[in-house]
Amino acid sequence: MKKTLLGIVGVMMITAMSAFAAFTPPTAAQLTAAANNPAAIAALLEGASPEQAAQVIKAVVVQIASMGLSAPAQAASIGSVIAAAFSAAPAGSAPMLAASLGTACGASLAVSGNPAVVSSIQGAIATAGGSGGAAMAQTFGTAYSEAKAASQASNNDVLGSAPPLATGYTGQQNPI
Numbered sequence: 480m481k482k483t484l485l486g487i488v489g490v491m492m493i494t495a496m497s498a499f500a501a502f503t504p505p506t507a508a509q510l511t512a513a514a515n516n517p518a519a520i521a522a523l524l525e526g527a528s529p530e531q532a533a534q535v536i537k538a539v540v541v542q543i544a545s546m547g548l549s550a551p552a553q554a555a556s557i558g559s560v561i562a563a564a565f566s567a568a569p570a571g572s573a574p575m576l577a578a579s580l581g582t583a584c585g586a587s588l589a590v591s592g593n594p595a596v597v598s599s600i601q602g603a604i605a606t607a608g609g610s611g612g613a614a615m616a617q618t619f620g621t622a623y624s625e626a627k628a629a630s631q632a633s634n635n636d637v638l639g640s641a642p643p644l645a646t647g648y649t650g651q652q653n654p655i
């Protein structure tokens with residue numbers, strides 16, 4: 480019985496790993512095409528793990544943000560990408576996709592530096608998630624905040640600590 484159970488678990492793990500192994504990262508041209516036609520993102524996510532899918536979605540969102548669209552058109556395009564991506568996600572993987580997308584976006588200056596884009600993503604997740612959308616949007620927000628804080632902390636480590644406060648120029652200090 481124990482050997483049979485181990486065999487079944489082993490086959491399931493190999494099957495799951497082979498599903499993720501089929502993922503091919505999209506080219507820049509494919510990302511641009513998906514930004515112009517959000518329905519095309521589903522094909523780019525085939526075989527992707529939630530983390531890989533989040534990176535692809537983030538890259539398409541960055542493309543959309545750089546297109547110079549009006550705020551309503553940009554929000555609509557981002558919403559279409561999120562809706563298509565979440566409907567293409569394997570059953571049960573949407574919460575993990577929301578968390579992975581939050582992490583990817585929080586670590587990306589191109590996304591985290593634009594509050595309108597972040598808001599559009601989170602709102603689209605809430606809508607695309609149906610009855611569980613609010614919880615997934617919260618999951619996205621939590622992962623986003625944690626990744627953004629970690630990214631800022633690592634940037635401070637690289638750049639050094641904040642410069643000291645100015646105490647005045649030489650000769651401007653009050654003589655005692």
